[in-house]
Amino acid sequence: MANTAEFRTCPDTGLKFHKPAETLMKLNAVAGIVFLLIGGVLGLLMGLTRWPTVHLLDADSFYMLLTAHGVGVLIFWIIFFEIAVLYFTCTSLLNSRLAGPRWAWLSFFLMVAGSIMTMVAIFQGRSSVMMTSYVPMSAEPHFYLGLIIFAVGALIGCFVFLATLVIARAERTYGDGSIPLVTFGALTACIIAIFTIASGAIILIPTFLWKIGYINHIDPLMYRIIWWGMGHSSQQINVSAHIAVWYAVMGVVFGARPLSEKVSRMAFLLYILFLQLASAHHLLADPGIGTEWKIFNTSYAMYLAVLASMIHGLTVPGAMEAAQRKRGFNKGLFEWLRKAPWSNPTFAGVFLSILIFGFLGGISGVVMGTEQINLIIHNTLYVPGHFHATVVGGTTLAFMALTYWLMPVLFRRDVILPSLSKFQPYLFGIGMAGFSLFMMGAGTLGVPRRHWDISFSGAIFGHQYPETAYLMLGLVGISSILAVLGGGLFILQIVGSVLFGRKRGEVKGSTPLIAELVAPGVHGIGIGGISVPGTLVLALVFLTSFILYYFVNWKYLSQVWGLG
């Protein structure tokens, strides 16, 4: 057993922090937030470039910064923060020490070194290949090398997490049964991460060798298949991680219990089992891949990973509703929702994250992952519209929400400007939701992604996109300003609080940071025998929108040229 002097017990939450783990959580989270800051600034510059009337950057800088943005936020921001979440869920939630802090330090240093190396390569200007770096286009060798080093670091972090689970079990730090649901979700993310990193290595190492001259050919289609083995699965890491955060936040804000452990955990397992090994939905418009292969691998015949997300979409708000009803907000369909703490950024962030992820990101993702419908969406602006809803409106917003809660718990500081944090999640969430929606709108009208000038000035032919497309792009620009203001406020709050927030010391604060646990079971709540009727209604509204939107897209498809 580790030396008890190495532990600190949070007076507000009773959570135990292993000091080396605590330091590493802070460092990883901060490194992530630095990349979020960089990425946000770049996002704004690009958003303003895609707004035709502003058209801020020149073409070279646009493509360079687009590469930097994609790599910096999608890979570096998210993964640094996820490593922090992994350490939190395996130490504090299990009362355990971190296995091999030295390895965790090594992991951190490699990730920092790798991320800096790749960013330097990009900003040197000769690696504007987009984060996907599709061959035979090539970047400078240190672009790939940095990514490889970063991945090795992240992989070590994953193994530290797994090793910690092993010692926590051996040392019986949390009883002798199952690990908590949140840790279970993090474990899901970790397992998927290992698979992801392996795919990344399988493709990036040969690409690096190709670039420095040891291999003379990389098949571009094979590259796409394996690259997306990383690119797609890493999104499944994000989903698992942010859903673990959703459950955690419902737990700390409402004292909520999952409706049932079994269903929620089975849903996490589905992510692992139906992880699309070949990530087929990124290759639906590719030549040289069979139709049956595409259809089967994009859905595994029954879309079980989608089913899993739909389950969490019910069980997370369901857990909240049950807890609220047990606390007395049991009237009507939606009292539990009306009486929610809407000005608490931890709750508001997570609730918006659920809505944006489900309604915008989830529905659009499944629709464009349909083999034939993909033809009218592939590589249009619809695609970034979709994934800003998932990875920004969903993951990033959930991580922001958690950070507000961690500020007093982990950093022992109060948030400096609480009145601003009340509306920060709304500004960011609504900005991002608009940004995503308008990009999807522009994509539906055919506007391409990663494209500097849709007016084609100077090209041999012209093409006139409809006026509505220009309107959409204007709205994209305006929404990116809103979102970046929201993101900027978050960073200001976090950096400001870490540096200048009032120190809480090792005494319990006056406002509780963790709600008391509600009683188990769902007896005596709800309407007519249904324990969580409000959530069920919301879920049915979701399903109806999903069905309508899905068939509207088939209708669009049926109007284009015959293809066979």
Place this chain on the structure above:
Amino acid sequence: MSYIPPAERLWWKEPIEAVELFWVAIALVWALIMFFMMPYWHVYGKQNLSSEAYRTTPEMFTKKVQAMVDQYTVRKETARDMPVVRPPAGADIYMLGRLWEWYPVLELEKGQSYRLHLSSVDWQHGFSLQPENINVQVIPGYEMVMKITPNKSGEYSVVCNEYCGIGHHQMIGKIYVK
């Protein structure tokens, strides 16, 4: 609670909530419907991406394109003398993506079908037919063949929607449908 271990020692022994079962059941039905729509459309729908594709090389593909251009060019357009090719209905027609143009311009007849061959001779490109908004990935070394049947007449643009370097946003071609 979600962040502490489950009440039952082993999670798979915990009971399931009725609402959850109901939702899982309807979500599963919906998931199956979504799956079956794809094979259904292959049988009854008119817009499916073909899976006909061949390995090729830049030289082989360029030769085939040039043969078509030599045989069916009806005029030249723009300062760059881009050939406009009018192949007979039902023919094999070719479009080649390269830095940074789609070569050549095609002139087709409404209501007729053609076998369109697509490939790239350098980097990856994205064939994006506007305003129809039909989008296909174009990969060097692979020749995709799809049967197309234009159902409206007009002037169509082929935009490149896979980033292909600094001239990407200037890469634009044309298909005319009479």
